[in-house]
Amino acid sequence: MKYVIAANWKMNKTISETRDFLKTFIPMVKGIADVDIVIAPPFTALAAAAEELKGSTVALSAQDMFWEERGAYTGEVAPGMLLDAGCSHVIIGHSERRQYFHEDDAVVNKKITAAHRAGLKVIFCVGESLEEREAGKTFEVIQREVEKGLANVSPDNLVLAYEPIWAIGTGKTASAEQAQEVHAFIRKVLVGLYGSPAEGLRILYGGSVTPENVNTLMACKDVHGALVGGASMKPESFINIVSFKKEN
Numbered sequence: 001m002k003y004v005i006a007a008n009w010k011m012n013k014t015i016s017e018t019r020d021f022l023k024t025f026i027p028m029v030k031g032i033a034d035v036d037i038v039i040a041p042p043f044t045a046l047a048a049a050a051e052e053l054k055g056s057t058v059a060l061s062a063q064d065m066f067w068e069e070r071g072a073y074t075g076e077v078a079p080g081m082l083l084d085a086g087c088s089h090v091i092i093g094h095s096e097r098r099q100y101f102h103e104d105d106a107v108v109n110k111k112i113t114a115a116h117r118a119g120l121k122v123i124f125c126v127g128e129s130l131e132e133r134e135a136g137k138t139f140e141v142i143q144r145e146v147e148k149g150l151a152n153v154s155p156d157n158l159v160l161a162y163e164p165i166w167a168i169g170t171g172k173t174a175s176a177e178q179a180q181e182v183h184a185f186i187r188k189v190l191v192g193l194y195g196s197p198a199e200g201l202r203i204l205y206g207g208s209v210t211p212e213n214v215n216t217l218m219a220c221k222d223v224h225g226a227l228v229g230g231a232s233m234k235p236e237s238f239i240n241i242v243s244f245k246k247e248n
């Protein structure tokens with residue numbers, strides 16, 4: 001299975017910072033064909049990023065979108081607008097959207113459905129908080145998020161990302177065992193949903209991934225890539241993650 005390494009820049013980088021990053025990064029990835037690389041800049045830098053990425057194999061993603069196609073939704077961005085800006089992917093259900101912007105499973109499901117209808121590939125995030133983990137509710141939360149988020153959604157053009165909230169931006173990575181345990185569980189939930197393990201559907205790990213820990217995480221049987229925040233902001237750091245080596 002081809003791994004996916006995706007950069008989530010969150011609310012960071014101006015247009016010129018995005019161009020500078022890509023001018024350095026694109027030559028670094030020449031010749032790397034065995035990994036799907038995705039970059040998700042903020043909305044304002046998408047069109048400039050698309051220009052820089054022309055002719056490269058690096059895919060462009062947005063970090064969110066609205067589910068309606070057009071209309072009176074001040075401040076929102078439609079799926080077709082992302083395509084127009086040059087995106088092939090969109091991240092949906094990131095824990096920061098759920099936490100700060102009150103997106104629930106129903107909203108996430110509507111967004112995934114609308115993204116697919118428009119022809120966008122979706123990176124769908126799930127993950128438990130520290131309180132939920134400590135209360136022994138990790139599997140229950142993950143099962144609910146996966147089942148509700150993916151209700152009536154095709155497993156095609158879909159990538160999942162398991163991002164334990166306590167590991168995001170904290171420097172506290174899940175251990176390989178913790179990641180593997182949840183990834184294997186997600187696979188089981190997918191069997192329940194689709195009647196098969198949806199083998200082509202890749203499940204990424206996210207949460208304080210760095211060049212130092214990426215090899216160990218990518219060696220887990222059911223981990224097929226990474227969604228990277230902080231360590232994706234500098235080309236030198238992100239290229240070291242993209243060129244991970246699987247440990248045995």
Ligand code: PGA
Nearest residue numbers: 168169207208228229230
């Ligand atoms: P982090 O963020 O790598 O900075 O922990 C990951 C994410 O939120 O996608």
